[in-house]
Amino acid sequence: MAKKRLIIDMDHVMADITSQYIKWFKEATGIEMQRQDLLGKPEDQAFPDPQLVRKFLHTPGFFRSAPVIAGSQEVIRELNDSYDLFIVSAAMEFPQSLSEKFEWLQEHFPFIHWQQVILCGSKRPISGDFMIDDHLKNLDHFNGEKLLFSATHNSDIDNSAYTRVNNWDEVRRLLLQLHALA
Amino acid sequence: MAKKRLIIDMDHVMADITSQYIKWFKEATGIEMQRQDLLGKPEDQAFPDPQLVRKFLHTPGFFRSAPVIAGSQEVIRELNDSYDLFIVSAAMEFPQSLSEKFEWLQEHFPFIHWQQVILCGSKRPISGDFMIDDHLKNLDHFNGEKLLFSATHNSDIDNSAYTRVNNWDEVRRLLLQLHALA
Structure with missing residues (x-):
């Protein structure tokens, strides 16, 4: 399959x-x-x-030196075996971030192949089965299941169109346990 | 519509x-x-x-100083009014090309907004109604109509799965005249 x-x-x-x-x-x-x-x-x-x-956001180093969110490395490494996984980041508004984001991924997620990386302006043309994102503007156009990753700015949103995930442990449970990959 | x-x-x-x-x-x-x-x-x-x-391909300046293909500026400017247009380029294999390709677009296609640009490794997750590309590996995964843009390397391909376009005049005829946008 x-x-x-x-x-x-x-x-x-x-x-x-x-x-x-x-x-x-x-x-x-x-x-x-x-x-x-x-x-x-x-x-x-x-x-x-x-x-x-x-x-x-326009200052060199801002994206390159950002810390990694707890659990993301371990869980994404697991997900990478079971899913056709793509990292999709809006970067075009801040051109200096293009190379910084790619280098950041190479440092912190070396198991992600360059073929799995997409840097874009808008995510509208991206299709798939699941999208994990913190912004409704990205999830709303998506054709698959929408997972809203909790961030301070989206804490007020309560809408059944999105499945909220509060951390990477919850993502693991949802995508590796509930959706048992038969 | x-x-x-x-x-x-x-x-x-x-x-x-x-x-x-x-x-x-x-x-x-x-x-x-x-x-x-x-x-x-x-x-x-x-x-x-x-x-x-x-x-x-890995040398700084190679992509930045590439000449523009005849007719592309005029026709893409026209298409940009009638279509929901995205420029999608495989760039991740050559990280130095990320900023070069973006700068090249800003110089030669200043009417393309940053929200319309996608730099990727693979084009598999990209969906739309029409794709113009010179590589079958990109067209084959696409869900819409596949326009094969003639390049020296694809001159031998003769396959009815793709609509061949030899130049930007032919693209204009196909996408602005045949597909009259009602």
Whole structure:
């Protein structure tokens, strides 16, 4: 049987962009934000200086040095055996991030082949059976099952069109146990 | 009515990689190959020094300085009004090409928005209504109509699964006249 195709987002799903925002914001301003302060708000608007935060996204090193989200390496390594897996990341808005994201994947997810990586502007043309993403704008166009990965900015969303997964343990349970790959 | 989605490849369709190979090969060896010599063969194998030609693909500047294929700018500008258009290029095998391809597009196709650009390893997850590509490996997985754009390496292919288009005038006739967008 053909493997089912699984599309996995990078930012806020594999890469801990929220921690990176908090760290860079503290280094720039001295102000230490808590994840609690960011709940239910778009990332930039949740910080007292939205322009500064948006500038981080264009700054070399921001994506390259982002920490890895707990559990993602182990679970994605397992999923990679059972699914036709693709990493799909919106990167075109920040051209400096193209090579940074690819290098980041090579460092932290060396078992992901370059043929499995897609860097795009919009994810509308991407099709598959499952998509794990933290943004409704990406999930809404997707033809398969939509898994909403919990991030501070999406904490308020409660909608049965999406299956919420709070962490990689929940993804493992859902995609490796519930969907037993017969 | 929703616009139909059109997926356009870069290398050998928008960017004249064959001319670039011939030029760089002449500069490196003094040997001037003719397009005639390359018909029906994979690009690298058509040259007397395959290793040298493959090295070009990893050399900074090769993709960035490629000439534009005649007619592509005018016709793609027209198509961009009538279709939900995406430029999809396999770039991951050559990471240095990521930023070069994006800059090349910005220079030669400034009317293409970053949201319309996808750089990938494999095109398997890409879906749409029409795909213009010079490689069967990309067209074969596509769910829509497959337009084979003529290149020296695909000159021998004669298969009714693909609609051959020899140049951008033919694309214009097919996609802007035959498929009158009602």
